[in-house]
Each structure stands twice: as C-alpha cells, then as structure tokens.
Amino acid sequence: MRDSPDPRSSCSDARAGATTDTTAAKAAGKNGIGTMTVASENDALKRREHPKPDTSDAATTPDTMHSEGDGDERENRPPLPPRPSLLNASDRPNTPLSPTKKPALQSKPTTAISSVDIQTLAFPDGTRGTFSTPASRSVSESVSLSGLSVGQSTPSRKVSYNGNGEFDDTTSLMSYAPTLRANGDLASLLDEGLSSQSPAWKLLSSQADTVNPFESIDPQDSPLLNFSHEFDEIEAVDSKGGNEGKLFTCPAGKPIWSRHGDQNLINGYIGIIQTIISFYQEAKDPLMGFTAGGTKFVISTEGPLYFVAISKLGESDVQLRSQLEALYMQILSTLTLPTLKQLFTNRPNTDLRRPLEGTETLLSSLADTFTKGSPSALLSALECLKIRKSQRHVINNTLLRARTDKLLYGLIVAGGRLVSVIRPKRHSLHPSDLSLIFNMLFEAGSVKAGGGENWIPLCLPGFNNKGYLYMYVSFVSAHEDGEAPSERPHTAGSGRNDEIAVLLISADKESFYELKKMREEVVGQLEKNGSMNIIKSAVRQGRPSTSDIVPGTIIRHFLYKSRPNVQFTMPSFSPHFDNLLSRRRLLSLYHNLHASTHAKHSHVKVLHCVGRDSISLAWTTPFFEFYCVAGPNASRSALAQGANKVIQWVKREEERVFIIGGAVF
Amino acid sequence: MAEATAPKPSSSVKLVLLGEAASSLVLRFVNNDFQENKEPTIGAAFLTQKCNLPTRTIKFEIWDTAGQERFASLAPMYYRNAQSALVVYDLTKPTSLIKAKHWVAELQRQASPGIVIALVGNKLDLTNETSGSSNAIGEDGDEAAEPEDDGDARKVSTAEAKTYAEEEGLLFFETSAKNGTNVTEVFTAIANAIPETSLKGARGPGATQSNANRAEDQSRVNLTGPRDNASKEGCAC
Ligand SMILES: Nc1nc2c(ncn2[C@@H]2O[C@H](COP(=O)(O)OP(=O)(O)OP(=O)(O)O)[C@@H](O)[C@H]2O)c(=O)[nH]1
Ligand SMILES: [Mg+2]
Numbered sequence: 016m017r018d019s020p021d022p023r024s025s026c027s028d029a030r031a032g033a034t035t036d037t038t039a040a041k042a043a044g045k046n047g048i049g050t051m052t053v054a055s056e057n058d059a060l061k062r063r064e065h066p067k068p069d070t071s072d073a074a075t076t077p078d079t080m081h082s083e084g085d086g087d088e089r090e091n092r093p094p095l096p097p098r099p100s101l102l103n104a105s106d107r108p109n110t111p112l113s114p115t116k117k118p119a120l121q122s123k124p125t126t127a128i129s130s131v132d133i134q135t136l137a138f139p140d141g142t143r144g145t146f147s148t149p150a151s152r153s154v155s156e157s158v159s160l161s162g163l164s165v166g167q168s169t170p171s172r173k174v175s176y177n178g179n180g181e182f183d184d185t186t187s188l189m190s191y192a193p194t195l196r197a198n199g200d201l202a203s204l205l206d207e208g209l210s211s212q213s214p215a216w217k218l219l220s221s222q223a224d225t226v227n228p229f230e231s232i233d234p235q236d237s238p239l240l241n242f243s244h245e246f247d248e249i250e251a252v253d254s255k256g257g258n259e260g261k262l263f264t265c266p267a268g269k270p271i272w273s274r275h276g277d278q279n280l281i282n283g284y285i286g287i288i289q290t291i292i293s294f295y296q297e298a299k300d301p302l303m304g305f306t307a308g309g310t311k312f313v314i315s316t317e318g319p320l321y322f323v324a325i326s327k328l329g330e331s332d333v334q335l336r337s338q339l340e341a342l343y344m345q346i347l348s349t350l351t352l353p354t355l356k357q358l359f360t361n362r363p364n365t366d367l368r369r370p371l372e373g374t375e376t377l378l379s380s381l382a383d384t385f386t387k388g389s390p391s392a393l394l395s396a397l398e399c400l401k402i403r404k405s406q407r408h409v410i411n412n413t414l415l416r417a418r419t420d421k422l423l424y425g426l427i428v429a430g431g432r433l434v435s436v437i438r439p440k441r442h443s444l445h446p447s448d449l450s451l452i453f454n455m456l457f458e459a460g461s462v463k464a465g466g467g468e469n470w471i472p473l474c475l476p477g478f479n480n481k482g483y484l485y486m487y488v489s490f491v492s493a494h495e496d497g498e499a500p501s502e503r504p505h506t507a508g509s510g511r512n513d514e515i516a517v518l519l520i521s522a523d524k525e526s527f528y529e530l531k532k533m534r535e536e537v538v539g540q541l542e543k544n545g546s547m548n549i550i551k552s553a554v555r556q557g558r559p560s561t562s563d564i565v566p567g568t569i570i571r572h573f574l575y576k577s578r579p580n581v582q583f584t585m586p587s588f589s590p591h592f593d594n595l596l597s598r599r600r601l602l603s604l605y606h607n608l609h610a611s612t613h614a615k616h617s618h619v620k621v622l623h624c625v626g627r628d629s630i631s632l633a634w635t636t637p638f639f640e641f642y643c644v645a646g647p648n649a650s651r652s653a654l655a656q657g658a659n660k661v662i663q664w665v666k667r668e669e670e671r672v673f674i675i676g677g678a679v680f
Numbered sequence: 681m682a683e684a685t686a687p688k689p690s691s692s693v694k695l696v697l698l699g700e701a702a703s704s705l706v707l708r709f710v711n712n713d714f715q716e717n718k719e720p721t722i723g724a725a726f727l728t729q730k731c732n733l734p735t736r737t738i739k740f741e742i743w744d745t746a747g748q749e750r751f752a753s754l755a756p757m758y759y760r761n762a763q764s765a766l767v768v769y770d771l772t773k774p775t776s777l778i779k780a781k782h783w784v785a786e787l788q789r790q791a792s793p794g795i796v797i798a799l800v801g802n803k804l805d806l807t808n809e810t811s812g813s814s815n816a817i818g819e820d821g822d823e824a825a826e827p828e829d830d831g832d833a834r835k836v837s838t839a840e841a842k843t844y845a846e847e848e849g850l851l852f853f854e855t856s857a858k859n860g861t862n863v864t865e866v867f868t869a870i871a872n873a874i875p876e877t878s879l880k881g882a883r884g885p886g887a888t889q890s891n892a893n894r895a896e897d898q899s900r901v902n903l904t905g906p907r908d909n910a911s912k913e914g915c916a917c
Pocket of ligand 2: 702703704720721744745746747
C-alpha cells in the first residue's frame with residue numbers, strides 16, 4: 016500500500032477534474048502534484064525575487080555559519096544552519112512556496128537531494144515565511160500531514176519522484192483541489208466519478224473500507240515517534256526526543272524561559288541565534304525564520320524580547336508565530352506592556368526571570384497545548400458547551416440578574432468550554448484573552464489545585480495591555496452531587512473536563528467580596544432553577560462522536576468554525592484520536608488544511624486532500640470554516656456527503672453549539 | 681471536617697498567610713492534603729476552615745497570598761483587615777527567615793494594631809529531628825532548640841527563629857505540611873490568641889462564608905467565654 020502509485024494517480028486525476036477551469040490545474044497536472052493557485056505561486060515567486068537578501072544571503076550566510084555544525088551531526092547536535100547547496104540556485108525557480116503560503120507538495124521533479132539547505136529567509140513585512148527546498152519542506156509540512164517522517168537522522172534521504180518512490184515521497188501524496196465554485200454542492204463537486212481509482216487500489220480499498228485515519232502509519236518513521244515524551248520533564252532539545260522548543264530572550268542575550276532543553280544547550284542556541292538575528296538586523300532586514308534540515312526556526316521580535324520557536328513537528332511559520340505571540344501575550348498578561356517597557360528602559364540588562372517568577376508553568380502549559388495541538392488556538396475561536404438555547408438563556412439571565420456594579424465580565428466555563436458570558440455592550444471579549452484565562456485555569460492547574468476561591472490580578476492584552484483586571488475564580492466540580500460546593504475537593508489527576516468555573520472579572524481590585532457574593536448568588540440560583548444540573552450533565556456527557564451526529568458517517572473528526580461568532584464546535588476525539596499522538600497527527604492535518612485555505616493569495620474555498628493515511632476536506636465560506644477527516648479508503652463522495660450532513664447538523668444545532676449574540680448589559 | 685457536636689458560639693477570624701511554603705500549610709489545614717510539587721499561587725486564594733475550641737467555634741477566613749515579588753504590592757489589601765497573620769518561612773532556606781522578618785515588620789507597621797502574628801518554620805520533615813511530637817513553642821514556651829544533626833536540610837536554627845519570635849511577641853512553631861506535624865496546633869494557638877474583644881460574629885456580607893454555613897448571623901459570639909484554657913484543644917479538621 017505504501018508503494019502503490021495508485022493513490023497518487025487517483026488524486027491527480029481528481030484534482031484536475033475539480034479544477035478544470037484554472038491554470039493551476041494544468042500546472043499541477045504537469046508536475047503530478049497539486050498546487051493551490053497559480054496566482055499565489057507567481058506572487059510569491061515575485062516576492063521572493065524581490066528582496067535582495069534572498070538569493071545572495073541564502074548563499075552567503077551559511078558560509079558564515081557552516082563551521083558551527085554539519086548536517087550529518089543533526090542527530091546529536093542542535094540543528095544549525097547548514098552549508099548552502101549548489102543546487103539551490105538552480106532549484107529555486109521550482110521551489111515550492113512557503114508552507115505558509117500554500118500547501119506543501121513535494122516530489123517535484125526538480126527536487127534536490129540535500130535535506131539541509133537553508134532557503135528560508137523571510138522578511139519583516141510578514142508576507143513571506145520560510146521557503147525551502149522540497150526536501151526540507153517535505154519534512155516540515157507533509158510529514159505532519161501523513162504522520163510519516165523522512166527522519167531527521169538520514170541526511171542522505173532522497174526525495175524520489177518517479178512515482179513509486181520511497182516512503183517519504185509517498186507520504187506527501189495529497190491533492191489540493193482548488194475550485195472557484197466555492198459554495199456549490201460539495202457532493203457534486205467531488206463526485207465519485209472524478210476519482211477514477213485504479214482497479215488495484217479499489218481492490219485494496221474494498222478490503223479495508225473502514226480503515227481509520229493514520230492507522231497505517233509505521234510509527235518508526237514518524238518525527239512524532241517521541242512525541243509522547245515531549246512533555247516529560249527531561250529536557251532534550253538536541254536529542255531525538257526534542258521535537259519542539261520555544262524560548263525567549265532579551266537583547267542582552269539572557270535566556271528568560273524555554274520549554275525543553277537544558278539551560279546549557281539553550282545558551283548555546285541563543286548565542287548562535289542571536290548572532291544570526293543581529294546579522295540580519297544590521298542589514299535592516301530582520302530575520303523571520305529559517306529551516307535547517309527538518310528543523311524549523313521561527314523568530315519574532317516583540318519590543319525588547321526575542322522569541323524563537325524551534326520545531327520539527329511541521330507547523331507552518333504562521334502557526335509557530337502565533338504560538339510565540341501567545342507566549343508574548345502571557346508575558347504581557349503577567350506584567351502589562353508599560354511595566355515590560357519600563358523594566359527594559361530602566362535597565363536594559365533586566366533579568367525578566369524574576370518578575371516572571373511563578374509563571375513558568377503557565378508558559379509551559381501554553382507551549383504544551385500548542386505542541387499537543389489545540390483546535391482553539393488553530394482557529395482562534397472558542398468552543399461552547401452544547402446546551403439548549405432556552406437553557407443558556409436562563410443561565411445568562413441568572414448572571415445578569417446577580418450582576419453587581421463592579422462587574423466587567425462574567426463567565427461560566429465548563430470543561431474548558433464556554434457556557435455563558437455576560438459583558439458590557441461596548442466591550443467584547445477577545446478570544447486570545449480567553450485562551451490565556453483558560454490556560455491558567457484548566458491547563459496549568461495552578462489555580463485549581465489550590466482549592467478555594469481565587470483572586471487573580473491579570474492583564475488581558477486584548478482588552479487593554481496597559482493595566483490589570485482582577486478575576487474572581489471558583490470551581491464547582493461537575494461530579495459532585497451535593498449542592499454548591501465551593502471548595503472543590505482536590506483530586507490531583509482531575510483533568511479540565513469535569514470542572515465548572517465561575518469567573519467574574521472586575522477592574523476594581525477591592526471588589527473581591529462583592530464578586531464573591533455575586534458568585535454565591537449565581538450558584539445558588541443556578542442550582543435552584545436546575546441550570547447547574549444541566550451544565551453538569553452536559554459536561555459529563557462530553558462531546559458527541561461523529562457517528563452520534565451523523566449516524567454511519569465515514570467522517571472521523573471535524574472542526575466547524577462559525578466565523579461571525581468566532582466560535583467552533585467539534586466532536587469528541589474518541590474513539591479514533593484518543594491518544595496524544597493520533598490527536599497531534601489529526602491537528603497537524605488540520606493545520607495544513609487551515610494553512611492552505613488561509614494562504615494570503617489563495618482563493619481556495621474547497622480543498623480535498625488525499626493522503627496515504629487519510630482523506631480530508633476543507634471548506635470555507637464567509638460564514639464558516641469546515642475541516643473534516645476520514646480514513647484513507649473512504650470515498651470522496653462519502654466524505655462530501657458526510658460533510659454536508661455535518662454542516663446541516665451544525666445549522667440545526669447552531670443556537671445550541673454556539674453562543675449567539677451573548678448577553679450584554 | 682468535624683462539626684461542633686453542640687451549638688457553640690462561632691465567630692470568624694480573618695487570617696492572612698505570608699511567606700514561603702505557605703500554601704502547603706494551609707492546604708494541610710483545610711483539605712488535609714499535601715502536594716509534593718505544588719504550583720506557585722497566582723494572586724491569592726481565599727479559603728475557610730473551622731476550628732473548634734471548647735467554648736466556641738472559630739471560622740478562619742484565610743487569605744493565602746502569592747509569594748512572588750510582583751504580588752507584594754497587593755499584600756496590604758489582604759492584611760489590612762486581618763486579625764491574625766501567619767508568616768511562614770522555609771527552614772531549609774537561610775534567606776527565608778529574613779524575608780519572614782520583613783513581613784513581620786511590615787505587619788507591625790501597617791496592619792491593624794491588635795493583629796496576632798504567628799511565625800512558622802515549615803518543612804520540619806526535612807530535618808533529621810525525629811520528633812513528630814513537640815516542636816511547638818508557644819509564646820510562653822521555653823523549649824531549647826534541638827541539636828541539629830549533620831546532613832539534615834535545616835538552615836535556620838530553632839533557637840534563632842524562636843529568639844526572634846520572642847523579641848517580637850510572635851507565636852512560634854515549626855511544622856511540616858508534608859506529614860502534618862504541628863499544623864493544627866498553629867491554627868489552634870492563633871484561635872486562642874485572638875483577643876475576645878476582636879471576636880465578632882459574621883463581619884457583614886462580605887465576610888460571609890461562601891456556602892454551607894450561612895448561619896453565623898444567628899450565632900453571635902459569647903464575649904464572656906473563656907479563651908485561654910483551650911491550648912490543648914485541636915482544631916476540628
Ligand atoms: N518536604 C516538604 N516540602 C514542603 C513542605 N511544605 C511545602 N513544601 C514544598 O515546598 C514547595 C513550595 O510550597 P508552597 O506551599 O507552594 O509555597 P508557597 O509559599 O505557597 O509558594 P508561592 O505560592 O509561590 O508563594 C512545594 O513544592 C511544596 O511541596 C513541607 O512541609 N515539607
Ligand atoms: Mg502559595
């Protein structure tokens with residue numbers, strides 16, 4: 016199955032069929048791979064040619080650096096910017112675009128052998144991310160799609176493109192099907208007739224119609240192989256275990272915080288990275304990122320701080336950058352922007368570790384959430400607890416009625432999902448602020464583990480990065496049958512899934528007792544009017560599975576984001592994505608679909624993607640973004656039908672799965 | 681948590697916790713629990729726990745504050761109205777007692793004049809002293825410091841801390857949140873040391889206990905009750 020050329024031909028055919036009216040189709044057809052749109056490719060090519068450092072620097076910088084490390088040592092040493100390859104220059108015109116711009120499609124006929132080229136320079140306008148040879152991109156992008164790795168440890172790895180090639184080539188098998196008929200009927204767009212599969216493939220499929228996504232993966236090949244160790248306390252940036260690291264530092268070069276990696280190693284990294292960064296800064300052309308081998312480095316500068324993400328997990332630049340952004344937001348949330356600035360104005364040498372003391376767990380859990388893969392972070396949207404509209408209405412009104420003068424925002428959150436929000440008319444709640452709060456409450460465990468009620472000063476950067484708000488938090492366990500437990504019993508391992516939190520936010524630091532009283536009022540009322548039980552049972556029930564939603568569907572998981580509401584809904588990860596690894600693979604797939612449909616110049620509205628281990632679909636309209644995945648042998652039309660059914664379900668349940676309008680005062 | 685067997689007058693006492701290894705102490709007192717790697721407190725946590733004295737029930741309303749520097753400016757908010765304070769230091773850390781002394785000084789300067797302050801050296805289990813029994817030395821205690829064995833983690837001698845506590849008129853204990861040594865004793869001693877006159881019933885709506893026990897208003901404190909005979913009485917927890 017791995018070596019079968021059939022899936023590829025089938026996907027090429029399909030794609031061509033779906034895009035008959037675009038030149039992209041022709042271009043793609045020629046290469047035997049899909050491309051997004053010609054427009055974006057050309058654009059990017061132009062852009063790539065435009066900034067000078069591109070060709071010249073790609074050729075020159077590695078010279079200054081290759082003494083520091085060699086490709087062959089990547090296994091044991093921090094991956095460093097490697098030697099330039101002579102092939103690069105000639106490859107470049109054929110080099111596919113930045114992964115952030117368009118989907119990764121390796122196995123270009125022109126692919127160079129080298130896996131250790133830097134061709135990835137990006138520019139401060141932010142429009143260009145990393146671009147690289149197909150070789151390195153096949154690591155950074157498609158690997159995550161398929162879950163199959165080309166292995167960081169094989170410098171001599173080849174990308175084969177003769178059709179039946181090696182596994183790393185096969186893994187990249189997918190089709191991105193651009194179409195202009197964005198809102199057409201999916202089923203007809205992706206008609207079964209379009210996918211003319213070879214008899215052999217069909218035979219195989221018929222034997223295993225129910226293969227689930229990622230089932231066929233040989234885990235030995237995966238860069239995610241050590242994924243489960245990613246969260247061990249053992250620090251290992253350079254060893255095989257370390258797939259991902261984030262660190263940030265200030266201009267004086269003091270590492271402030273890092274996730275993974277022991278301090279000595281980190282210090283080494285920082286020296287090198289800082290040298291590279293300042294090299295470009297002197298040239299007034301700040302470095303945004305680069306790729307070395309299979310390791311992607313993304314750099315972002317926020318005021319006095321450098322943030323560096325080092326990842327082998329195949330996120331796109333945009334995603335890594337947004338993760339770094341989230342870490343920065345966490346720092347702002349701790350310090351506020353004026354304080355941060357002041358610290359460095361007064362003493363440029365400031366060691367930020369001290370003021371940030373105690374927030375390490377928040378930063379780490381944030382980073383881990385990204386590493387694990389977070390639909391909420393990917394979609395920049397929130398998830399709500401599914402309850403009836405009328406039930407939510409009662410809860411909203413309970414909050415509104417108990418509202419005190421000092422209240423700014425009032426929220427009820429259950430199992431990391433929003434139950435109800437009340438807010439002043441003129442202020443909305445920024446999703447990134449909420450994700451900081453959710454991280455603190457449900458992931459980091461610092462608050463929850465203490466028990467009791469909490470009074471937490473925090474800055475919500477999306478609301479106002481200049482000052483603190485004060486948050487009253489108390490937990491109610493969904494598993495407690497008694498009423499109004501205020502001290503939640505401590506259970507060390509209790510996940511985020513059975514916790515109901517009442518959050519009351521005020522700008523007045525003296526308002527604790529007022530908000531505490533409001534909480535008592537709210538919880539008392541919710542218990543009286545039965546809402547608390549409704550919340551509890553909804554939490555206990557968890558998310559429905561896809562087959563609960565659409566009986567018999569081949570869809571194994573989906574994400575549906577309502578754009579106007581900035582909220583998303585999804586089914587439970589079980590039974591198909593129960594463990595961390597398969598969940599991460601799924602999220603990587605979503606990341607790729609998302610990146611492809613969100614590329615700047617992409618007009619892709621429907622994207623059908625066939626991989627060796629899964630087929631998937633992305634569909635965007637002004638109203639929603641939809642992503643779903645099924646096993647590799649599922650048929651295109653079944654996928655499309657399932658997608659339509661899910662979307663119909665969401666439409667039907669819209670007022671249950673989303674908070675629409677919300678309660679304002 | 682034990683309830684009083686017979687209705688007794690009950691009164692709330694506000695207590696603020698400052699210093700290092702403090703949350704663990706209150707976690708032991710309130711939940712009878714211990715976490716080996718407790719995460720730092722963010723902001724402050726508000727907890728309640730009852731303490732049964734022979735003649736009355738004391739309901740502690742405890743503010744457990746975060747130890748990090750950046751929260752220090754918020755501390756006055758928590759000790760401003762407190763009747764008692766528990767200043768905890770980590771007896772395995774030499775600098776810890778110094779920080780505790782700063783807190784004591786600040787409390788003496790800024791908090792309400794009658795505040796009862798207890799100084800507590802926590803992590804007694806990390807010393808080699810075998811006594812699970814009595815390192816408790818009340819204001820009037822006169823136990824000598826136990827000899828320190830070699831190789832134990834103690835960095836602050838009992839004598840030093842105790843001398844300081846006596847000079848400043850503080851209650852003094854050495855405790856272990858991990859194995860529970862002396863934890864309830866600390867709170868009982870504080871409960872006993874609160875002057876009658878500052879004991880009131882519920883202190884307005886702001887101070888009402890969150891759930892179970894909304895009955896305080898009916899149970900006004902018996903101001904004539906004895907208070908000093910209860911030092912052997914443990915807290916009901
Ligand atoms: N062995 C031992 N360890 C303890 C004891 N008390 C606390 N610890 C440990 O010391 C560390 C810090 O304890 P905390 O109670 O969180 O200290 P804290 O003062 O609340 O810290 P902040 O909230 O950051 O101010 C934790 O890892 C505890 O497990 C003790 O009695 N014995
Ligand atoms: Mg604490």
